Structure formats: C-alpha cells, structure tokens
Amino acid sequence: MRIAIIGADGQLGTDLVPALKGQDVVPLFWPEFDITRAEAAAETLSQIRADAVINTAAFHRVDECEDRADSAFAVNALAVRDLARTCRSLGAVLVHFSTDYVFDGTKRTPYLEEDRPGPLSVYAASKLAGEHFVRAYADRAFVIRTCGLYGKSGCLGKGRNFVETMLHLAASGRKEIKVIDDQVVTPTPTMELAARVAELVRTDAYGLYHMTAEGSCSWHEFARAIFELAGRDPSIVVPVDSAAFGAKARRPAYSVLENARMKATGLTPFSLWRDALSAYLSGISSVSRGRTE
C-alpha cells in the first residue's frame, strides 16, 4: 500500500512514518508540499499514485486563529475540501485529523462520535468545517478526532510540546509554575496514536473516530504528573483558572473523548494517559542519552 503523509515532520507525522513501516510511505513536507496550493498538491499526489493520503497539516495555534480566521479556514477547512476532492478523483483513501475542541465542553461524561459539536473558537469552527468537507467530498475517508498531542518531534527541537515545556520550566529553577485546572482533557502521545492509525488504515471501516489515550485529567494534573514522573517537586505547579490565564480563544472546560467506534472496530485499546506519559518520558530520556553519547 502506498501512503502519502502530509506534514511528515510534525509531531504526529514524525511517529506515523515508522508506525507505517512495511508500507510504501511517501513523506511530504511543508513548504515544498503545501495543502493550500490545491493544484500543485493535486499534481504531486497524482504523480505519487498513493492508495491513501494522511493529512496531519493544520493551523492549530488556537489563540492566533482568533485574529487570523482567513488563515485558519484556508488550512483547516478549504484546503481539506480540496484534498478530499483530489483523493476522490484519484481513488485514494483520505485520513484526516480533527480535534476535541469541536465540542463546547458542557457534557460531564466522555463525548461520543455522535454527540453534537459546538465549537467555541475560530480554530474549532475551522476544524469542524474541515470534517464536514471530508464527509461531503471524500467517498472513502477516516476523520480522527484526538486531544492533547505530545510527541518526540516536540522534544527533538521543532518547538516544544506541553511535556517539554514543563520539563524545561522544571529545569529553569522557577519557584512557581501556574497551570490551568479548569479544562479537563486526555493527553495523548503521538506514538500510540500513530500505531492505531496504522491499524485503522488497513481496514475499510471508514467514518468518524475518537482516538485518545484513556482516562482524563486537568492540564494542572497533567503537569503535576510530568513533574512526579520526572523526579521533580510537583508542589511548585500551582492551579489557576482559565480566566486568570486570559487566553484569547475560548476552550471547552471538558473535552474528554470516548473511543467508542475504535473499540467497536476491534483496534488495540489505548493506554491510560499516565502510563503513556511514563512510557514517553522513559523513551525521551533514552533519546537524549543517544544524542549525547
């Protein structure tokens, strides 16, 4: 199976490439391959003759999206519409990623695939529009909503993920680190997500999927766990509410996703978020050792 991966050096893309070993993987990188340049993108994908196209590209700096709605919709919605049309005309399967932020966070039990979305921000609205375009234009597609991604691309110098940011702050000698405690999520390692995507893409069970680690925590609880597992003092991580943080974009207070469809399809279940974090931290400490030896 020939599989093109868009955004192959992003957090998720970096882990998708090895997860799909055994397949004929064609990695595509921005800016040479830009999903907003529809004609050039269609031409490249047609030359590749991919059986499947995995799109990890997104404009996902959530607060910046509030002031740059045109850019958010260009990347997260209109370019996705064009990709869906291209995949249909080439006979390729499209795998596309969306977000837990499509929900408004008023529920207090994990969101199911069939729950009604209620985006609170430009980012969330643009991602939901992308989902609708996939549904409208691609005849064979997987849309995967995920949450709180962290992966080794973030630790290898391409901008820090949340885990790396916390470890960096821990090492900086700060006396206090404020982290939001009124948004409940499920932090999800890209390595596990990539492995599940590799399973899913071999099926023809097309449709909408929730795919995150199991369990849930606030960002504050997540930060404390990072400190604990890294052998740092967690008491310097102080809870604050979103209002005190003053972010530009609204975010759901609760955006935990139930992996209902994935479980029904028989894919390997995800780990609990804390176990997955522990595995990630062991992995990156061996990556660091490898780089310095």
Ligand SMILES: NC(=O)c1ccc[n+]([C@@H]2O[C@H](COP(=O)([O-])OP(=O)(O)OC[C@H]3O[C@@H](n4cnc5c(N)ncnc54)[C@H](OP(=O)(O)O)[C@@H]3O)[C@@H](O)[C@H]2O)c1
């Ligand atoms: N990160 C999260 O916590 C999170 C949570 C829920 C859902 N998601 C969704 O999961 C997906 C993957 O996220 P991620 O964290 O892996 O993102 P990422 O690390 O930013 O990776 C995205 C990749 O796409 C590239 N890219 C950006 N604009 C592009 C364009 N116009 N054309 C082609 N490539 C482009 C990026 O290149 P540059 O790095 O050079 O810009 C990067 O390599 C996204 O759809 C995102 O919305 C993410």
